[in-house]
């Protein structure tokens with residue numbers, strides 16, 4: 336069993352899968368967890384067929400017992416990437432409140448559960464790195480995403496607080512805030528926003544998603560993987576509670 340294991344939540348699709356494959360190529364053993372065990376296994380197969388090391392677990396980030404079981408099954412976990420997420424788009428007056436609660440549970444309570452369990456294990460190990468996949472929407476707002484944006488803003492508060500609580504040991508926690516990444520979550524948003532705003536899908540990409548980004552490009556898995564690799568390394572030992580913004584210049588405007 337390798338001693339450089341990284342646990343990734345929501346590793347069966349999109350950013351979680353892309354970062355898992357990137358970090359496996361960089362030599363990490365990947366603990367791929369997802370709500371869907373089949374999707375987590377797909378990521379593991381992709382890693383193994385490229386010669387990397389990985390294991391899959393079903394893990395719902397809102398289920399503390401299931402999360403604890405995964406941590407108990409693994410002797411050492413040096414890094415955790417809180418990535419699992421969903422989106423829902425509606426104006427506030429029509430936003431179903433059960434959806435609001437579900438988003439906050441998955442995007443904010445989930446990382447708090449995983450981080451709490453991880454910090455306990457990392458303290459015993461004497462080392463740990465926690466990386467949150469936040470969002471540009473942790474820093475700025477866009478219409479019709481009230482639950483997502485509220486949760487992602489909250490994630491920065493969680494990160495800063497845990498950074499202070501773990502300042503006495505070699506544990507760090509940081510949040511990467513990307514603008515749009517072409518994943519299944521965003522493909523669905525393109526269709527939903529086209530409906531909500533009365534635009535074509537191409538108009539949503541050009542006039543809504545890429546419009547506020549001076550660099551006019553989706554963020555890639557390689558950029559996210561490379562940023563995670565740095566944050567996971569001993570070189571980042573004094574970077575904690577920070578927000579790393581990959582937004583093509585969005586927040587400069």
Ligand code: NAD
Pocket residue numbers: 344345346347348349350351368369370371374394395396397417418419420421441468469470471512513514515516517518519520521
């Ligand atoms: P995705 O839909 O492709 O993947 C999300 C994964 O999370 C899926 O595999 C899904 O099964 C899993 N998941 C959902 N609920 C879960 C739960 N309760 N427990 C465990 N796993 C669960 O989405 P993505 O675009 O790759 O998004 C991943 C993360 O990146 C999210 O936190 C999202 O907010 C963030 N993000 C995405 C973008 C983007 O443009 N795609 C931009 C900024 C931030």
